[in-house]
Amino acid sequence: MGALEVGQCWLDVADVFAAGVKRVLLYGPPGTGKTYAGLRLAVTGVAERLVCTEDLTSGEITGTWMPVGNGRWEWREGPAIRAWHHNEVGGRLVIDEVDRASGDALSTLLAVTDTQESARWRNPETGAWVRPGPEFSVVMTTNVEDLHYLPSALRDRFPVAIRIDRPHPSALLTLSEDLRAPAMSASLAEEARRLSLRQFYAFDTLRSSLGSERAASLVFGPEAQSGVLDALAIGSL
Numbered sequence: 001m002g003a004l005e006v007g008q009c010w011l012d013v014a015d016v017f018a019a020g021v022k023r024v025l026l027y028g029p030p031g032t033g034k035t036y037a038g039l040r041l042a043v044t045g046v047a048e049r050l051v052c053t054e055d056l057t058s059g060e061i062t063g064t065w066m067p068v069g070n071g072r073w074e075w076r077e078g079p080a081i082r083a084w085h086h087n088e089v090g091g092r093l094v095i096d097e098v099d100r101a102s103g104d105a106l107s108t109l110l111a112v113t114d115t116q117e118s119a120r121w122r123n124p125e126t127g128a129w130v131r132p133g134p135e136f137s138v139v140m141t142t143n144v145e146d147l148h149y150l151p152s153a154l155r156d157r158f159p160v161a162i163r164i165d166r167p168h169p170s171a172l173l174t175l176s177e178d179l180r181a182p183a184m185s186a187s188l189a190e191e192a193r194r195l196s197l198r199q200f201y202a203f204d205t206l207r208s209s210l211g212s213e214r215a216a217s218l219v220f221g222p223e224a225q226s227g228v229l230d231a232l233a234i235g236s237l
């Protein structure tokens with residue numbers, strides 16, 4: 001397969017979205033474009049994003065009461081419910097680093113990602129029961145390699161899981177041409193030697209003002225620096 005070919009994983013992602021699948025789990029090494037894909041691919045309207053941490057609360061998912069002055073409180077919908085209702089039909093919810101969700105937040109995620117037929121939630125302000133719109137879709141992402149580390153109930157909400165093993169070709173195209181092939185191969189390396197797209201973006205920016213050597217030492221560090229500079233020198237021959 002040529003260095004910049006799209007890769008089966010991204011073809012799978014495109015086909016799954018095109019087929020109308022509304023619950024997709026993207027997993028694998030960081031920095032390949034999983035979140036970007038969740039926010040951009042097959043999205044109608046606006047995508048809402050949730051980043052899971054150990055401290056994520058249920059209120060940050062479905063909404064919280066906010067003080068609005070004079071002792072009054074108003075209900076502010078959280079990203080999941082906004083995505084349920086976006087444009088009346090539902091939009092995209094991206095749930096990042098989903099392996100970190102726990103406790104209350106996890107049960108709330110289970111509730112908001114349930115199938116369209118089963119999911120419902122009661123608005124505490126109006127008392128009304130609401131459901132996700134028909135176009136509501138969820139992309140979950142995680143850097144874990146073994147899906148057994150995900151809570152099984154959450155895993156089960158997402159029958160389609162695609163391991164993303166290479167950067168999206170459009171992501172590589174935003175790099176200067178000479179960096180594309182090295183960035184692709186460095187991001188496919190085993191974990192200890194892997195370099196991320198973000199590092200190459202930073203290198204690309206820095207080298208124009210600081211020169212390649214200094215930029216490489218700042219971004220890639222002493223161990224990886226010479227490997228990258230060698231790859232660039234070979235590419236330019």
Ligand SMILES: Nc1ncnc2c1ncn2[C@@H]1O[C@H](COP(=O)(O)OP(=O)(O)O)[C@@H](O)[C@H]1O
Nearest residue numbers: 030031032033034035036037168170171174197
């Ligand atoms: N298709 C794309 N086009 C342009 N830039 C992209 C694309 N996919 C990813 N990127 C960029 O590459 C970097 C890593 O992408 P990200 O989605 O955060 O990776 P991941 O979620 O897999 O860790 C980000 O800076 C992002 O903006």
Ligand SMILES: [Mg+2]
Nearest residue numbers: 034035096141
């Ligand atoms: Mg991500």
